[in-house]
Amino acid sequence: MARAQSKGSLGTKERSLDSAGVRRVVVWVAVLLTCLLLQSTVFAQIQLGGAKPDLVYMVTIILAYLEGPSSGALAGFAGGMAEDFLLNQPKGITALTLTLVGYGVGLLRAYIVSPSPLLPVFLVGGATTVGYLFFGLVRFLLGEPVGGPGYVVRVALLTGLYNAILTPLIFPIIRRVAESSRTRKVFRW
Amino acid sequence: MALSRRARSTRLLVITLVFVSLLTITIDYREGQSGPLELAGKGALTVVGPMQQAVARVAHPIGAFFSGIVHIASLQSENRRLQDEVRKLRTENTQAIGAVVENDQLRGLLQIKARLGLKGVAASVIGQSPSNFEWSVIIDAGSSEGVKADEAVVSGDGLVGHVTEVTPRWSKVTLILDPTSAVAGRLVDSGDTGLVVGNGNHDMSMQMVAPSAKVNPGEAVVTAGFKGGLYPAGIILGLVSHVAPAEGSLSKVVSIAPVVDFSSLQFVLVVTGTRPVPPPPSPSPSASASPSAATSPGGSGG
Numbered sequence: 001m002a003r004a005q006s007k008g009s010l011g012t013k014e015r016s017l018d019s020a021g022v023r024r025v026v027v028w029v030a031v032l033l034t035c036l037l038l039q040s041t042v043f044a045q046i047q048l049g050g051a052k053p054d055l056v057y058m059v060t061i062i063l064a065y066l067e068g069p070s071s072g073a074l075a076g077f078a079g080g081m082a083e084d085f086l087l088n089q090p091k092g093i094t095a096l097t098l099t100l101v102g103y104g105v106g107l108l109r110a111y112i113v114s115p116s117p118l119l120p121v122f123l124v125g126g127a128t129t130v131g132y133l134f135f136g137l138v139r140f141l142l143g144e145p146v147g148g149p150g151y152v153v154r155v156a157l158l159t160g161l162y163n164a165i166l167t168p169l170i171f172p173i174i175r176r177v178a179e180s181s182r183t184r185k186v187f188r189w
Numbered sequence: 190m191a192l193s194r195r196a197r198s199t200r201l202l203v204i205t206l207v208f209v210s211l212l213t214i215t216i217d218y219r220e221g222q223s224g225p226l227e228l229a230g231k232g233a234l235t236v237v238g239p240m241q242q243a244v245a246r247v248a249h250p251i252g253a254f255f256s257g258i259v260h261i262a263s264l265q266s267e268n269r270r271l272q273d274e275v276r277k278l279r280t281e282n283t284q285a286i287g288a289v290v291e292n293d294q295l296r297g298l299l300q301i302k303a304r305l306g307l308k309g310v311a312a313s314v315i316g317q318s319p320s321n322f323e324w325s326v327i328i329d330a331g332s333s334e335g336v337k338a339d340e341a342v343v344s345g346d347g348l349v350g351h352v353t354e355v356t357p358r359w360s361k362v363t364l365i366l367d368p369t370s371a372v373a374g375r376l377v378d379s380g381d382t383g384l385v386v387g388n389g390n391h392d393m394s395m396q397m398v399a400p401s402a403k404v405n406p407g408e409a410v411v412t413a414g415f416k417g418g419l420y421p422a423g424i425i426l427g428l429v430s431h432v433a434p435a436e437g438s439l440s441k442v443v444s445i446a447p448v449v450d451f452s453s454l455q456f457v458l459v460v461t462g463t464r465p466v467p468p469p470p471s472p473s474p475s476a477s478a479s480p481s482a483a484t485s486p487g488g489s490g491g
Contacts (some may be wrong), residue, residue, distance in 0.1 A: 036237075037241055041241060041252060042248040042251055044250075045249075045252035046255050047256070068199075069203070070199040070202050071201050072204070074208045078208065084213075084230075085229060086230075086234065090217060091213050091216075091217035092210045092212075095210040095213065096207060096210035096211065096214065098205040099203065100207065132369075142214070143326075184397070
């Protein structure tokens with residue numbers, strides 16, 4: 001009897017975990033889709049010095065910073081693949097770049113213990129720059145036009161700078177979404 | 190132990206994702222424009238296109254606003270550059286308009302000279318009378334160019350006035366608007382004559398017109414060209430603007446609006462003499478045989 005009761009409560013727990021997971025996936029898919037739409041409309045107009053901020057990079061890095069390497073890698077892969085497909089770019093390059101960026105930032109977070117509120121700003125700026133350089137390198141190796149190494153470096157630095165500037169605005173939103181989508185654990189005494 | 194298992198699963202996940210990405214890149218490059226990934230991309234674009242359009246419609250002003258902020262420095266410099274360009278173009282435009290007006294006046298002058306068989310000295314108007322009671326202009330031709338007092342002055346549009354003062358380099362021309370000016374005029378339609386007297390800034394008045402004369406508003410008035418007068422015949426003075434009734438009066442008073450725009454007068458011709466006007470070429474012998482006296486000014490200059 002007691003075993004049956006215990007089995008029943010376990011099933012309910014699993015179901016609630018599953019529904020929370022599905023909810024989480026839906027929330028992050030919606031976030032990434034919104035980012036892509038904003039990236040291709042609003043942010044596409046904000047171009048300065050030949051570069052514009054990249055919202056998908058920013059969200060991937062912030063998510064990896066908040067949730068860890070596996071969430072970062074998954075978000076990067078999904079966001080990158082969606083960007084490649086929806087914005088009609090060569091398929092897979094952004095996905096590969098953002099997967100590695102998400103994973104890298106997630107790993108790096110475990111080694112950084114600084115309480116500075118500026119940490120996400122520097123992390124987003126640095127990771128965006130590195131990601132863009134990697135993206136340019138992969139494109140170059142695949143024979144895609146990149147506009148020369150000088151152009152890639154300039155765009156990478158500027159995009160990193162713009163993303164870093166926008167981080168104080170975007171970071172609180174993503175953190176809030178991340179907190180609301182987490183599975184809530186209830187401890188009963 | 191659990192931590193290491195978790196790290197291992199994360200690594201496995203990343204390796205899988207990287208592998209899938211590389212596989213996607215490979216397939217995309219091998220298949221080119223006709224592969225399944227390209228078709229999937231097009232399908233995704235079809236789905237997301239309307240969403241993009243909707244977002245763009247809502248978010249465009251926001252993007253434009255931020256874009257404006259971002260580009261404020263370049264917009265300012267572009268604004269300065271465009272303002273400079275507008276200033277330059279305005280100057281050029283003014284010069285071009287001036288050239289067109291100048292060209293029109295000179296062409297008119299040549300036409301009137303040829304039509305009426307006038308001989309003369311071309312001159313530019315270099316000044317106007319500062320007085321409120323005198324309507325005259327100064328021209329840059331004087332006795333050294335052969336200009337003499339009492340010679341008629343015309344522009345491309347019609348009669349301007351006559352020379353009243355001459356210096357070696359400049360001359361003063363009293364306009365037909367001046368109240369001291371009186372020109373023998375002839376109504377083109379009826380042939381009636383009268384004396385066109387200047388009236389300052391108002392229309393000139395044609396006096397001594399026979400009460401029985403039929404005068405129509407809009408009718409042209411030309412110089413009568415009486416023998417011994419100052420003005421050659423046939424130069425247009427103005428158009429009838431108003432006809433006062435002549436009840437109980439010995440003559441009719443007709444108002445004449447001048448045809449010359451005295452405010453923009455630039456070039457004039459001081460008429461020093463006339464020459465016979467050759468008859469216009471006729472298409473048929475019968476036409477050439479007809480008398481051409483109607484078009485001839487008569488040559489009664491001076």
